[in-house]
Amino acid sequence: MLTLNHFLILGAVLFCIGLYGAIAKRSAIAVLMGIEIMLNAVNITLVAFSAFNQVKVSAPSVPYGNYSSYLTGQIFAIFIITVAAAEAAVALAMIISIYRKRNTVDVGEINMMKF
């Protein structure tokens, strides 16, 4: 039986994998990929909450036995996908412009704001 906890753990593990990628990778693209993974992990968590938290509704539009789920999580997930797409576009544009300037995409090299 799959419970909510399974999905939350999946989300957590995916988040950590994405975090690792974002932190430990030298290539900017790889960092972006890690960020995407993190965002998707959050999506999974949100949809899981939506699926597993049910409210009793007595309405004929509900398909399964008078129970409906909170749709908030799914709506939120759609927002996140949208934002992720936009942010990926912006991030790639930044990477291209940095590459044009510095001829590298190694994030370890972009440290002009250091002491």
Add this chain to the structure above:
Amino acid sequence: MLYTYSGLILFAPLLAFVIIIFGTRMGDLLSRPRVASSPAHGDSHGGADAHGSNSHAVDSHDAHGDDHGEHAQDDDDDPKVPSLSGWAKASAYVGIVIMALACIYSWVLLFSSLSDPSSLPTQGVDVFSYTWASFGSVNYTIAFHLDRLAITMLTVVTTVSLLVQIYSRGYMSNSAGYARFYSYLSLFAFSMLVIVFAQNFLVIFIGWELVGLSSYLLIGFWINKRAKPDEQRPSPASAQLQAFVTNRVGDVGFIIGIMILFTTFGTFDFSTLFRLAPTMDKTLLTIAMICIFCGAIGKSAQLPLHVWLPSAMEGPTPVSALIHAATMVAAGVYMVARTFPLFAAADPAALGVVAWVGGITAFFAATVALVQIDFKRVLAFSTISQLGYMFVGLGVADNAGAGMFHLFTHAFFKALLFLGAGSVIDALHHATHKETQDMRLMGGLASRMPITAITWLIATLAISGFPFLSGFYSKDNIIGMTLEKGDIALYVITLLTAGLTAFYMLRAYIQAFGGKDGKVLGLWGGTYRGAGKPHESPLTMTIPLMILALFAIFAGYWTGFFGYVTPGAPPLNIGTMLSSVDTWVGVVVAFIGLGWAWFLYTRVDAAKLHAAVENNGFLRAIHRFLFNRWYIDDLYNWIITYIVLGGIAFLAQLFDTYVIDGIVNGVAGLVNIFGRDLRRVETGKVQSYMIGFFGGVALLAVLVFVLIFTRG
């Protein structure tokens, strides 16, 4: 009415000071012609009028540039002007006129209170009172008060100040700092009058420090003068510092004493303290009074704080006459006289300390004065000795009368001695163009400077206690009182000192004015051992001498002094005095001193005397000991060099360098280290910031988990 307006006497010299400093002196400085500096003489006089002057570079350069004439070979380092400007003379007139008015007013007060005793109540009248600040129940007031004791002191201070100011017209007549000198004299007069009129310890302390300041400024008047180590003469710059610092050492005790009284009673006011003192714990009161006496030790140059007075002779002689003979050094005596009820209420040990410090100092100073070769040093030690007598007089009596009487007579003959010495020094300066005070280069001046000589002789006899002159009455009164009190040791000391006083004073007189081959048994004229042809000083200098000589003769006859100062005290009974044996014992001792001095210095050849002392080991040792002032000055030098500077100052410097600077530098270093290490957080790499960010999130999550799930 007359008495309540006496505050004018107090504020008049202050007005004179302000007028001179901001008015006439500025006029004098601005009126000097501006010329380029003469390169040959460099800049050695650049700081001559540095006190408060904003055009000193101008006046000193041109003043020195003008004197290539007769004073080119002067060695007194005093910038001269060829003639005084009108502004400078105006400064003198302002000072003299105001002081003359104050003097006349003082004498009017004196005669009015003598002729109509009921017009001035015994406890005096309040002259001026200003509440400076008040915190809760404590009021700090500036209060001035006039009573009979104050009137006697007033007459002395204003009279001597006036005569010194008149005298200075001649003595400082071609000095570039003429106006400044008069301003300082007026400042001094004001400061001294603050002490005289003071009604509480706060005001007397303010006046105390003000006279210390005036003394500092006046001693160091010739600020560029160099030291003369072979004559044991310091520079005026070091002398002024020594005077001020030694005074301050005494003031430590003074402040402690005042504070003891203040913390016990919460007031500085004299009349309140006099009323309340008997209720105080006697031991504490005695300690407080001894501490207060420490202030007098410093101000009146008693042992061990006497060292500044011989050095203070580096100031101009009118200054020595005014401050270091007649008035400022008498401030200590006046203060003890003023606070006498407190001393009387304390344990007799307090007055015993006063008397013994006075007695030992008197003896010490008299022995040192025996062998001095500098004219003014002899007088300086003589002053220290006579101040000792005043303290003995205060210490052995029931009231302040005896000590104050000696202060009264002493002021006149000591001022006379100093002004006469100044007359001699000035005459020799004009004759030889060198500033010399060495008695070995004088001799036989009586025939060349008769007025100076005769007045000096009168003063010498007065101070020696020659019968029927003023010193006889005041000094022998004190010696008689030590015997009455039964203090035999003190009696012997004071008697011996009287003999020594007579000796060294006549010695000084003969060495300066007389000689082996003089007339009148060697007392008048003779061979002059110096260079040049000295002649008598101008009238502006000799008239004050004559006036003071009259005072020196007749001041002792005011027998009602004792009853005047302390109402109810018996007057001096001259008849009883003349008929008692100890008075004549004193006279005999004085004559022995005079006679021995006369014999040694007019009948014995100087070279033989010198040889006799040098060849005899014992006499030579005593001579060295006395000449070096009992080595006390060397002891103080040693203490300061090795203990204060080498010891305490050295340790303090170590503490300052390693501990305090260590802490300050350490804090800075710590900040440095923190900054250096914290700086490395700013890597500029986004990923390290992300690490920090998510690390913080993780920490927060743990925290939330712990807080929320352990609560439930």
